[in-house]
Amino acid sequence: MKSILRFFSSVKLAIVLFIIITSASIVGTLIPQGQTLPEYTARFGQLADLFTRLQLTDLYHSWWFIGLLFFFALNIIICTLTRLIPKLNRTFKPKRVFEPKNINTLKIKEKFNKSWSLVKTKEALKKEFLTKHYRLHENSKENKTYLLARKKIAGWFGADIVHLGLITILTGGIISGIGGFKKNLTFTQGDILSVPQANFKLRLDKFETEYYSNGNVRDWKSTLTVFEEEKPLFSKIIEVNHPLSYKGFVFYQSSYGWNWENPSLEIWVKKRNEPSFFRKLNLKVGEKIKLEDEDLIFSVAYFIPDFFINEKNEIISRSLEPNNPAAFIEGWQENEKIFSGWIFSKFPDYARIHSQKETNLSFELKDFTAGNFSVIQAVRDPGVNIIWLGCSFLMLGLALAFYWPPREVKIILEESHGKTEVTAGGIASKSKDALQAEFETVMTSIRRLK
Amino acid sequence: MNESTLFLIAFILYIVSAFFYFAFLFTKIKKSAQIGFGTVFVGFIFHTVALILRTVESGHAPFTNMYESLSFLAWASIIAYIIIEGKFKIRKAGPYFMLIVIALMAVASSPLMPKEATPLVPALQSYWLWLHVSVTLLGEAFFAVAFITSIMYLVAESKEKKGKKHSISSKKLDSISYRCIAIGFPLFTLGGLVFGMIWAYKAWGSYWSWDPKEVWSLITWFVFALYLHTRIVMGWKGRRSAFIAIFGFLAALFTYFGVNYLIAGLHSYA
Numbered sequence: 001m002k003s004i005l006r007f008f009s010s011v012k013l014a015i016v017l018f019i020i021i022t023s024a025s026i027v028g029t030l031i032p033q034g035q036t037l038p039e040y041t042a043r044f045g046q047l048a049d050l051f052t053r054l055q056l057t058d059l060y061h062s063w064w065f066i067g068l069l070f071f072f073a074l075n076i077i078i079c080t081l082t083r084l085i086p087k088l089n090r091t092f093k094p095k096r097v098f099e100p101k102n103i104n105t106l107k108i109k110e111k112f113n114k115s116w117s118l119v120k121t122k123e124a125l126k127k128e129f130l131t132k133h134y135r136l137h138e139n140s141k142e143n144k145t146y147l148l149a150r151k152k153i154a155g156w157f158g159a160d161i162v163h164l165g166l167i168t169i170l171t172g173g174i175i176s177g178i179g180g181f182k183k184n185l186t187f188t189q190g191d192i193l194s195v196p197q198a199n200f201k202l203r204l205d206k207f208e209t210e211y212y213s214n215g216n217v218r219d220w221k222s223t224l225t226v227f228e229e230e231k232p233l234f235s236k237i238i239e240v241n242h243p244l245s246y247k248g249f250v251f252y253q254s255s256y257g258w259n260w261e262n263p264s265l266e267i268w269v270k271k272r273n274e275p276s277f278f279r280k281l282n283l284k285v286g287e288k289i290k291l292e293d294e295d296l297i298f299s300v301a302y303f304i305p306d307f308f309i310n311e312k313n314e315i316i317s318r319s320l321e322p323n324n325p326a327a328f329i330e331g332w333q334e335n336e337k338i339f340s341g342w343i344f345s346k347f348p349d350y351a352r353i354h355s356q357k358e359t360n361l362s363f364e365l366k367d368f369t370a371g372n373f374s375v376i377q378a379v380r381d382p383g384v385n386i387i388w389l390g391c392s393f394l395m396l397g398l399a400l401a402f403y404w405p406p407r408e409v410k411i412i413l414e415e416s417h418g419k420t421e422v423t424a425g426g427i428a429s430k431s432k433d434a435l436q437a438e439f440e441t442v443m444t445s446i447r448r449l450k
Numbered sequence: 451m452n453e454s455t456l457f458l459i460a461f462i463l464y465i466v467s468a469f470f471y472f473a474f475l476f477t478k479i480k481k482s483a484q485i486g487f488g489t490v491f492v493g494f495i496f497h498t499v500a501l502i503l504r505t506v507e508s509g510h511a512p513f514t515n516m517y518e519s520l521s522f523l524a525w526a527s528i529i530a531y532i533i534i535e536g537k538f539k540i541r542k543a544g545p546y547f548m549l550i551v552i553a554l555m556a557v558a559s560s561p562l563m564p565k566e567a568t569p570l571v572p573a574l575q576s577y578w579l580w581l582h583v584s585v586t587l588l589g590e591a592f593f594a595v596a597f598i599t600s601i602m603y604l605v606a607e608s609k610e611k612k613g614k615k616h617s618i619s620s621k622k623l624d625s626i627s628y629r630c631i632a633i634g635f636p637l638f639t640l641g642g643l644v645f646g647m648i649w650a651y652k653a654w655g656s657y658w659s660w661d662p663k664e665v666w667s668l669i670t671w672f673v674f675a676l677y678l679h680t681r682i683v684m685g686w687k688g689r690r691s692a693f694i695a696i697f698g699f700l701a702a703l704f705t706y707f708g709v710n711y712l713i714a715g716l717h718s719y720a
Contacts, residue, residue, distance in 0.1 A: 011683045015676060022672045029662040029713055060660040159682075173658070182655065212569045219572045240572035241653050252655045253572075379655040387657055391644045398636040 008078040017072045024068065028059035073170050080163040087156050096139035097146050098410050103425035108436050110443045111423045118145060118415035121422065124449055125411060128442045134409070147411040155430075158401025165393030172390055176383030188259055188373045192227060195378055198249055201227040205235065207256065207374040220253050222374045238376075248380055255375035257320050260305050265327060266367035267300070267343075272360045280366075285327075294361065295333060302328040303368065307344065315342075327365045333357070405431035409439060422446070453507065454565065456500035457521060461555045463493030464524075468552060471545035483541045490548070494528045501525060508567035513583045514574055516710070517565050520558035523587045523706070524551050530591035530630070538626050540599070542618050547598045578649035585641025586667075590702045592634030593674075596627045597699035600692035603627060607689060624688055627695050628681065635674050638702070642667045662713040666705035673698040 007013065031051060032043075040048035040057060055062030103109055114121045122145055126136055134149040185193050187204035194201045205223040212218045225235040226246055238244045244251040262284055269291065271277035281298065283289050288299045307326035308318035318324075325345040331338050341353035345365040353363075411424040424443060428435040470486035473479070501522065504512040513519040531547050534540065557563070570579075603623040606616035646667065647657040658664060677694040680686040 011679060014679060015684075018672050018676045018679075022669050025665050025669055025672075028660070029665050029709075033660065060665075176656075214569070216569055217572060218569065219575070241576040241578075243652065243655070250655060252653075254655070377655050381651075381656070384651060384657060387647065391647065395636070395640055395644060398639060402632045402636060 005078060005082075008075050009082040011079065013075050014072075014079060017068065017075060021068055021072060024059065024065060027056060028065075031056050031059070033060070034058055069170065073167060076163045076166055080160050084157075084160055087160075091153055091156065094137060094148055094150075096137055096148060097141050098412065100412060100423055103410055103412065103423050106425035106427060108426035108428075108432070108439050109424065110439070111421070112443070112447055114420045114422060114446065115418070116420055117418065118413050118420045121420040121446070122147065122413055124446055125413075125422075125442070128445060129409070132438060132442065134407075143414060145413040147409075147413065149409040149411070150407065152404045152406045155400050155404035155406040158397050158399070158404065161393050161397030161400060163397070165390045165395075165397055168390030168393055169387055170390075172383040172386030174383070175386060176381050179380075179382040181378075181380040183378050184254060185376045185378055186373055187222075187376060188371050195249060197380070198247065199228070200233075200247065202251070202376070203227060203232070204374055204376075207372045209256065209372070220256050220374070222253055222376060224251065224376070248382070250379045250381075252377040252379065253374070254377035257373055257375070258305065258322065258370040259373050260303065260317075260320065260370055263303055263368050263370035265300055265303065265365065267298075267327070267329070268364040268366045269298075270362050270364070272362060274360070296338075296361070297332040299330050299332075300327045301330050301340075304328075305370075307342070322368070322370075325365065325368055327368075329353075329363055331359070331361075405429075405434070407431075407435045407438070409442075453500050453503040456496050456503065457555075457559070460493045460497035460500060461552075461559060463489050463496065464548060464551055464555060467493060468545060468548040471541075471548055475542065475545050483544065486544055486548075487535070487541070490528065490544075491532075494525070494532070497521075497525050497528070504567065510567075510570050510574075511580045511583065513587065514570060514579070515564065515568070517558050517563040518567075519583065519587065519706075520554050520563070522584070523591065524554040524558065526584075526588045526591035527551055527554065527594050529588070530595050530633075533633075534592075534595050534626065534630060538622070538629075540618060540622075540626060543595075543598055543602060543626075546602065547595065550594055550598065573653050576649065576653065578645060578652065582641055582645040582649050585637055585645060587641075587706075589634045589636075589638030589641055590699075590706065592630045592637065593695075593699045593702050596630035596634065596695045599623045599627045599630065600695040603692045604689065607692075620688065624691065627692065631674060631677060631695060631698075635678065638667075638674070639671065643671060663705065663709045666701065666709050670698060670701040670705050673701050 032039075035057065037048060037052060040051060044051060051057050055064065059065055116124075122138075125147060126138075129136060129147075129149040132151070134151045135153075137148040137150075139146045139148075181197060183196055185195070185202070187193060187202075187207075189204055189207060192201050192203040203225045205225055207220070207222045209220055210218040219239050221237050221239045223235055223237050224244055226233045226244075236244045238251060238253050240253050243253070264282065264284055267281045267283070269277075269279040269281060279291065281289055283298075283300060285300050285303050288297050290297050304315070304317040304326050306318040306321055306323040308316055308324070310316055326342050327345075328340070328342055330340045336356070338357040339353050339355040339359060341351065343351045343353075343363050343365045345368065348364045351363065405428060408427040409424060410427070411422065414421045414423075422443075424439075426435050426439040467486045467489035470482050470489060474482035474486060501512045504518065508514075513522040527547075528551060531544075531551075535544070600623075602618070603620050606618065606620040606623055609616045610620055646664070650659065650664075651657040673694060677691060677698060680694065681691055
């Protein structure tokens with residue numbers, strides 16, 4: 001048991017763990033995480049199998065990586081505790097009696113005789129140290145008086161508070177991992193969806209995309225209404241960086257898209273030999289419209305937002321973005337198909353129409369409107385407040401460790417023949433120069449006092 | 451005068467100051483170092499005005515693409531250098547330090563870096579952009595100074611071993627490196643990790659996603675944590691500490707620069 005404790009309390013173990021965790025993390029950034037086996041095989045060939053077996057493809061959630069973090073946490077806890085106990089003793093039960101040899105070995109020290117009584121010298125010293133914000137502990141034994149002046153003692157615990165912060169953060173991480181919940185909710189305008197694991201519902205009232213003048217997206221905004229027991233409670237517009245928080249859930253604007261299943265189209269019909277002829281058709285995919293005076297039935301068979309012909313000569317939509325919208329149109333006369341083909345909204349001159357019968361009509365895909373859907377990510381993360389607490393400890397600890405240097409001054413006073421011998425020494429692990437300066441100011445002013 | 455002219459003037463002044471600094475190194479004329487420092491300072495003022503102008507013109511923080519953030523890192527490095535110079539009077543580090551600043555400015559002004567200010571994508575529209583990026587880069591600027599003083603330490607140490615005297619003692623350089631890291635490490639922790647986590651939670655819904663940029667900031671943090679533990683607990687100093695500090699800055703540089711170009715991830719802005 002003792003040897004296990006000693007093993008975990010060693011800083012060497014911490015350093016070995018630093019190096020192992022760092023190396024493992026680097027590996028995780030070199031192998032793309034969370035892809036499919038075929039993707040790994042394409043990229044790494046035969047290694048793919050080994051990678052999957054060693055869980056290198058989901059490294060940060062693998063049992064061995066989490067095991068390493070667990071060892072690391074254990075190391076931090078035991079390391080900190082073994083060093084904490086002596087420090088607590090030193091803080092709350094400081095040695096109030098010290099030997100002159102304790103002082104003689106210090107680098108910052110001074111010894112002089114003052115032609116005052118012990119009490120008067122002591123009071124003068126106390127006053128000086130108090131004005132410099134030291135706390136004083138006084139003790140008398142036999143014919144000697146011992147003064148212990150200390151300040152910024154909290155600085156001793158800087159590293160411990162940093163470690164406490166790290167353990168808190170790791171704990172928060174575990175709680176997030178176990179109790180956390182994340183789900184995408186896909187809304188089209190007007191939808192009411194119940195939030196999983198919650199007793200309320202959400203309605204998407206409105207979704208809009210705002211653009212900059214150059215066409216880039218400025219923001220996505222979803223207006224959400226919270227429903228409880230079928231009654232609307234309140235509404236909020238959420239956007240990127242401005243989520244909605246309610247009852248432990250947070251709702252984020254995560255993604256968006258178009259619902260291309262049934263867009264409304266606007267098609268302009270013109271006649272090549274008759275410039276005054278113009279018809280505007282508003283229709284949906286599959287809907288048939290009769291052009292009266294032309295004795296023609298017109299319809300749109302398909303609509304594709306991003307027209308593309310792939311290597312196999314198939315027509316596909318390359319994405320769900322309206323990059324190259326195209327409509328496949330058809331025309332009938334008395335149940336006979338007289339033309340069919342693609343028209344493109346961005347390239348009106350490139351219409352690809354096959355005609356069975358001569359026609360002077362031309363068609364342009366002028367406009368299209370599709371419903372948007374908005375993807376809202378619902379998150380419940382019970383660990384997050386613990387993480388923020390841990391971060392506060394972390395920063396407080398760092399501030400104390402680096403910028404709150406503890407100082408201790410030990411003084412022995414001994415009276416003989418009406419004079420007092422002062423033996424004093426200062427201890428500081430950091431900012432020794434600053435303590436030296438302060439120490440010398442105090443001692444010089446005491447010596448000069450008349 | 452527009453922003454790019456001011457940037458160019460600052461760049462030129464930094465180069466001029468490096469000349470004076472190097473002249474000082476070879477001729478040991480103190481005046482030359484003073485002119486060098488003065489020129490850096492004037493360049494810094496031009497650079498500051500350039501950054502302010504950029505902010506006013508674009509309407510957002512001056513570090514949303516690679517050009518802007520490189521320029522800002524160079525600017526932050528000058529601040530770090532002025533603070534360290536003011537505290538420790540290490541004129542001899544000036545010339546070497548200016549090389550880093552000039553390198554950053556040169557990469558920033560290379561034609562490969564798009565310079566036009568583009569409107570912010572939705573994810574970057576947050577005041578956390580200011581807090582997260584500026585504090586992180588300032589922390590990294592102090593790592594840059596520690597990098598220079600650590601390299602100088604290695605040179606000074608090898609000279610001292612041969613019995614020659616170096617103008618700044620290796621002991622002083624070692625202690626300056628430590629002091630830089632003592633400033634840089636808390637800043638990097640606050641800006642890079644803590645502010646980063648808060649912003650990630652606000653924008654993406656999770657404070658930590660093991661994104662390559664996040665992992666590399668953690669790696670950088672671990673390297674400097676290693677520096678502090680070996681130094682404070684195990685009493686390592688000098689050579690070994692210098693190597694860790696150098697490695698730490700390289701890790702920070704990779705986090706900032708390498709991850710963007712070599713590894714794809716969530717942080718695909720700058």
